Amino acid sequence: EDLLRAKKEQLADVLKTLPWVAVIDQFQHWIYTNPGHNAADREEAFKLIYTRFGHGFSNWDGLEKEFANVWQKQLHLFEVPFYYIEYAIAQLGAIAIWKNYKENPEKALEQYLEALSLGYSKPINEIYETAGIKFDFSVGYVEELVTFVKDELQKLG
Incomplete structure (x- = not known):
């Protein structure tokens, strides 16, 4: 029961975190x-x-001023600019590797381990390619x- 709840929370969190x-x-x-x-200008842009x-x-109905400034809670903007996208x-x-694993566990694990073996010796797009996934952030x-x-998430009920 706790494991199921944790899985649901993790997947729901992914769906909230990516847009943020x-x-x-x-x-x-x-x-x-x-x-x-x-x-x-900053408030309007946000x-x-x-x-x-x-x-x-x-x-945010009734909390328009707070809404316009909610970005201030994200300390990365102040402490490590342009780092947050790394998440x-x-x-x-990770999602792409998991998807590959669901389709072909042995191959996905082999590609993942091969990608890990590269460490930081290759550019990230090559590491992703070695892992069998795309370094692609297109809408599609x-x-x-x-x-x-x-x-x-739906399969979890």
Whole structure:
């Protein structure tokens, strides 16, 4: 029972985290490419970006000011700019490996171990390729991986 609950929570968290990472990454790109912005510009930009990537996860009715500044909770923006996207890159890679494992466990494990053996000696796209997955963040590929996660979550009941 606890294992089932933990699996469901993990998969649901993936589905919430990926859009938030996209929001934060896009927002910090906006911040650095618009150096003359002010607080009002920042609030408006965040609202637009959040609506694009994170729409539907939370209801901010009556909390508009808080919503416009919720990005401030993400300390990565202040402490390690442009690092947060790494979480999505790693998560999407893990999902793709898991998907491969569900399709062909032996081959997926072999490719995964081969990729691990490369360490940091190759560029990330080559490591992903060695693992049998794509280094691809296109809408179509991300949708494919998200659909896989949703299907696995649904199987859990």
